[in-house]
Amino acid sequence: MQIKILIVFLALLSPFPVNAQTVEQVIKKYVKFIGSEKKWKKVNTIITSGEYNYGGIAFPFSAYAKAPNLYKFKVPYNGKYYAQAFDGMKGWKIDAFKNESTATLLTGKAALAMANEADVEFENAFIDYQAKGHQAILEGKDTIQGNVCFKIKFIQKNGETETYYFKDQTFELVMKNAASKNVELQGTLLNIFYSDYRDVDGIKIPFKTISESNGQVILTITINKVVVNTPIPDKEFQP
Numbered sequence: 001m002q003i004k005i006l007i008v009f010l011a012l013l014s015p016f017p018v019n020a021q022t023v024e025q026v027i028k029k030y031v032k033f034i035g036s037e038k039k040w041k042k043v044n045t046i047i048t049s050g051e052y053n054y055g056g057i058a059f060p061f062s063a064y065a066k067a068p069n070l071y072k073f074k075v076p077y078n079g080k081y082y083a084q085a086f087d088g089m090k091g092w093k094i095d096a097f098k099n100e101s102t103a104t105l106l107t108g109k110a111a112l113a114m115a116n117e118a119d120v121e122f123e124n125a126f127i128d129y130q131a132k133g134h135q136a137i138l139e140g141k142d143t144i145q146g147n148v149c150f151k152i153k154f155i156q157k158n159g160e161t162e163t164y165y166f167k168d169q170t171f172e173l174v175m176k177n178a179a180s181k182n183v184e185l186q187g188t189l190l191n192i193f194y195s196d197y198r199d200v201d202g203i204k205i206p207f208k209t210i211s212e213s214n215g216q217v218i219l220t221i222t223i224n225k226v227v228v229n230t231p232i233p234d235k236e237f238q239p
Contacts, residue, residue: 023138026150027126029171035203037127043067043203045232046122050207050223067122070237085237092239103239125154133157141168144175145193172197173206180213188213201228 021029031037048063052075064072072085077097084093091106129136135155142151142165149165156162162178176192190213194206207223 021138021150023136023152026138026152026166026171027129027136030166030173031124031126033171033204034124035199039202040124040127042229043122043201044229047227047230047232048223049225050221053220053222055218064232064236065122066232066234066237069121070232070234072237085239087234087237094239105239125156129154139163147174149174172204180211190218198226200226203228 031040034040044067046063046065048065050061051058052061059075059077061073061075063074064070069088070086072083074081074083080096082093082095082097085091092103093106094100094103125132125134126136134157137153137155139151139153142149144165148168150168150171152164152166154162154164160179162176164173165175165177166173173194175194178190178192180188180190190211193210193212194208195210196207197204198207205223205226207226209219209221210217211219
């Protein structure tokens, strides 16, 4: 009995609970939740389709991604469309809604801004994050939509800072807080909520994403279909 009392007493004195997690452990378990580093390393392309709801206006979209950072996004609506793409070095966009008939080429800072807005990096930022030059700091726990979550401050190698919240039981990503990369939103802080995770060929992808600012929903993305490792020719990303 005295030994049990001593163990309990020492546990109460400890500055960290017995089940405390380090930032590396939380990230490792999150990567395992989304399918593991090994499985993601085998993914070369992802084709996604679904619906965007922006300010109450819904329209379909298709997105194409190819490792390491090729990207294309297309939105058709009422016989017109908007498209943008990035081939790893330069980008382009065409907005038929503004009666554009030829693509506008983007280079330098303009191309980088578009790439950052689209988040074109194919591989999840938390995979090999230290080797990529990023930093992660565990800032304790917080409650998000009724879920107790680990709170991690993530500092990218370019200096941009984001805050991520992972469920403390399943380690799925629940929310990200970050400045918007959309030029029109001028750096507005967004809470981006992730849900409806589904298994696609061994990797987990959130099929619903909701972006909010000050409690107001700005954008809802609902994915209907995801296809992995279908060959995509590089010319698909050219204008």
